[in-house]
Amino acid sequence: KNCFSEKQTLFNRLVQLINFFYDEEDGGEVSIESLKSMLVFFSSIKSNYNIPSMTLNEDGTFQVNWRKDNLNLITLRFRNENFVDYLIFESSRYTEKPIVSNGNMNLFDFIDRIKNLNLAYLIENKLND
Numbered sequence: 591k592n593c594f595s596e597k598q599t600l601f602n603r604l605v606q607l608i609n610f611f612y613d614e615e616d617g618g619e620v621s622i623e624s625l626k627s628m629l630v631f632f633s634s635i636k637s638n639y640n641i642p643s644m645t646l647n648e649d650g651t652f653q654v655n656w657r658k659d660n661l662n663l664i665t666l667r668f669r670n671e672n673f674v675d676y677l678i679f680e681s682s683r684y685t686e687k688p689i690v691s692n693g694n695m696n697l698f699d700f701i702d703r704i705k706n707l708n709l710a711y712l713i714e715n716k717l718n719d
Contacts (some may be wrong), residue, residue, distance in 0.1 A: 592638045600641050607646040624651040627668035627697050634701045639713045656713045661688040672697045678709065 608620055613679040624663070632639075642654040657663040660679070667675040674697045695703070702708055 591626065600644070604643050607652075611646050611650070613681070618648070619650050620646065621650040621652075621668075621670060623670040623672070624668040627672055627674065628652045628654065630672075630697060630703065631666070631668070631674070635704075635710065635713060642713070658712065662712055664709070666700075669694070674700050676700060678712070680709065680712065 611618070611620055641654055642656045644655075645653045647653055651667055651669055652689065653667040655663065655665045661681045663679045664675075664679040670673060673694055675694045676692060678691040680691075682689050
């Protein structure tokens, strides 16, 4: 709750997803490691990020998505052992087609990558201004 103190909507969605998961899944468990990784990611980015869409997959892992438009989006799935799967669409300066990046890596390397490649614009509030 402290991580989402300014994002009550996000906290409420998280609680809703967890409650729904336990109501619907037979014996499945929410991945605590996935939850921790997601919280580490949120705490590492600026507080002025847009609220992403958030899902809880059938395997108990969390996924978030920020979408500005068809050419600018980022989807992250937080896995165990501090790994994240990512899909990034970003605008190209040279063509109308987006630059597409995907893969998986350690969460902390991914956080550095977003900062080093200046991809934070994909999740910041100013996207929708």
